[in-house]
Amino acid sequence: MNAPTVIAEVRALAHAARRVCVLTGAGMSAESGIPTFRDAMTGLWRRFDPEQLASEAGYRADPARVWAWYAERRDGVRAAVPNAGHVAIAEFGRRRPGVLTVVTQNVDDLHQRAGWPQTIRLHGDILADQWLQPCPRGRACDPADAPPDEPPACADCGNLVRPAVVWFGEMLPEGAIDAAEAAARGCELMLVVGTSGAVWPAAGLAGRARRSGAKVAIVNPHPSEIDDEAHWVLRGTAAGLLPRLLGDLHRDGKGDIGA
Numbered sequence: 001m002n003a004p005t006v007i008a009e010v011r012a013l014a015h016a017a018r019r020v021c022v023l024t025g026a027g028m029s030a031e032s033g034i035p036t037f038r039d040a041m042t043g044l045w046r047r048f049d050p051e052q053l054a055s056e057a058g059y060r061a062d063p064a065r066v067w068a069w070y071a072e073r074r075d076g077v078r079a080a081v082p083n084a085g086h087v088a089i090a091e092f093g094r095r096r097p098g099v100l101t102v103v104t105q106n107v108d109d110l111h112q113r114a115g116w117p118q119t120i121r122l123h124g125d126i127l128a129d130q131w132l133q134p135c136p137r138g139r140a141c142d143p144a145d146a147p148p149d150e151p152p153a154c155a156d157c158g159n160l161v162r163p164a165v166v167w168f169g170e171m172l173p174e175g176a177i178d179a180a181e182a183a184a185r186g187c188e189l190m191l192v193v194g195t196s197g198a199v200w201p202a203a204g205l206a207g208r209a210r211r212s213g214a215k216v217a218i219v220n221p222h223p224s225e226i227d228d229e230a231h232w233v234l235r236g237t238a239a240g241l242l243p244r245l246l247g248d249l250h251r252d253g254k255g256d257i258g259a
């Protein structure tokens with residue numbers, strides 16, 4: 001259980017800091033019903049082979065299988081609802097204009113639907129499409145319709161459509177990682193929520209923040225690979241802890257909802 005003083009300390013810093021960066025991973029959306037990747041038993045990579053389903057080679061080897069898997073994940077994202085953690089982050093940001101930057105590894109749209117559209121997406125957007133090959137004509141990705149379980153393709157040249165997510169071995173969107181690193185360097189507090197810290201460069205952001213002088217707090221019910229970068233490790237969930245850490249100091253009139 002977290003010491004009440006630890007929660008109060010992080011809460012006080014979050015409300016005093018001029019710049020706060022929240023870095024999220026799949027655990028942020030777990031309480032919205034979207035499976036994580038590496039949780040024992042339930043994680044996607046416990047049940048599926050990431051090389052076959054989250055790589056360009058895997059897609060080229062079996063486009064219909066990968067497309068069907070993403071279609072199923074897209075349905076799950078559309079059916080999901082932002083949880084109390086997403087809402088707490090967005091409300092905190094709206095109450096303190098110019099303070100918050102949200103950086104996510106997640107490809108769902110729950111931060112955006114909770115009211116934080118400016119979320120920096122490091123690994124893309126599962127609900128968006130892009131061409132598998134850059135279009136020689138520079139055309140936007142507007143594929144012809146295709147049978148439900150088939151990936152759409154260009155009517156002229158057969159270029160396949162793929163989900164606009166970063167697959168293993170691919171570069172992150174340049175602007176996104178630059179913005180994320182700038183936010184890590186410039187913040188006074190970094191809240192790291194729901195990530196195993198297994199995948200770089202995202203996993204390096206907490207260390208970068210700390211080396212730049214920020215305080216780092218981790219919110220995760222289990223140990224992660226980057227716990228050593230944190231000044232505080234709060235063992236709890238996103239939906240359980242974020243409203244307590246980021247909730248409105250004055251909502252309850254006592255100045256602090258305590259621990």
Ligand code: APR
Binds near residue numbers: 039197238
């Ligand atoms: N609240 C907070 N954290 C949680 C919760 C929760 N309710 N449930 C699980 N977690 C934690 C787990 O303990 C774990 O540390 O969330 C973390 C999820 O880790 P991963 O499944 O590895 O997800 P993530 O860290 O986001 O993976 C990074 O790997 O496969 C790639 O592109 C994929 O963006 C993903 C990247």
